Amino acid sequence: KAGVTQTPRYLIKTRGQQVTLSCSPISGHRSVSWYQQTPGQGLQFLFEYFSETQRNKGNFPGRFSGRQFSNSRSEMNVSTLELGDSALYLCASSSPTSTDTQYFGPGTRLTVL
Amino acid sequence: SQQGEEDPQALSIQEGENATMNCSYKTSINNLQWYRQNSGRGLVHLILIRSNEREKHSGRLRVTLDTSKKSSSLLITASRAADTASYFCATVSSNDYKLSFGAGTTVTVRA
Numbered sequence: 001k002a003g004v005t006q007t008p009r010y011l012i013k014t015r016g017q018q019v020t021l022s023c024s025p026i027s028g029h030r031s032v033s034w035y036q037q038t039p040g041q042g043l044q045f046l047f048e049y050f051s052e053t054q055r056n057k058g059n060f061p062g063r064f065s066g067r068q069f070s071n072s073r074s075e076m077n078v079s080t081l082e083l084g085d086s087a088l089y090l091c092a093s094s095s096p097t098s099t100d101t102q103y104f105g106p107g108t109r110l111t112v113l
Numbered sequence: 114s115q116q117g118e119e120d121p122q123a124l125s126i127q128e129g130e131n132a133t134m135n136c137s138y139k140t141s142i143n144n145l146q147w148y149r150q151n152s153g154r155g156l157v158h159l160i161l162i163r164s165n166e167r168e169k170h171s172g173r174l175r176v177t178l179d180t181s182k183k184s185s186s187l188l189i190t191a192s193r194a195a196d197t198a199s200y201f202c203a204t205v206s207s208n209d210y211k212l213s214f215g216a217g218t219t220v221t222v223r224a
Contacts, residue, residue, distance in 0.1 A: 045211055104158075
């Protein structure tokens with residue numbers, strides 16, 4: 001099976017812009033989670049989607065949003081970008097039979113200038 | 114905020130030696146997991162230990178869990194250069210089932 005894929009892999013934006021990141025989970029996986037990784041804050045949970053519904057949410061401002069489509073692909077959007085949003089954004093999916101184990105994609109490296 | 118804290122932050126060992134890292138957490142958990150990350154790439158799941166388990170093995174990995182002390186350890190035996198990576202513990206809270214990661218231990222294995 002193909003692994004979790006994320007596009008784009010690298011992105012450079014300027015403050016105030018918005019960005020959309022995409023994640024395609026492993027085939028058959030219906031849960032998709034998003035994480036932000038920065039040197040200062042480490043890995044932080046953003047949100048989780050299951051069957052097109054947000055099932056769990058971390059402590060991030062409303063500028064961070066996401067959605068999931070009927071084919072389980074997910075997107076996350078960050079509006080009004082700030083310098084502090086520069087990070088590696090990781091997407092992970094989990095299987096219906098092993099919901100606790102997360103399979104991570106390679107990440108999208110976002111740089112905000 | 115991070116649930117777990119790893120100790121040490123960094124570890125440098127010779128190839129063939131064992132590497133041990135520890136993780137402490139704060140709240141009640143459903144399970145605890147260890148992940149590996151190679152230089153800014155995605156994380157790879159290594160092992161999961163449930164709250165009612167005390168020890169688990171997978172190849173050269175040995176994980177222990179002490180729920181009374183809210184701590185876990187990961188032992189990598191007979192380390193190889195390919196084990197050079199950052200290792201993260203992650204806990205699944207029994208309250209909200211969110212996965213929370215620690216800050217990680219950076220392991221360097223010298224040839």
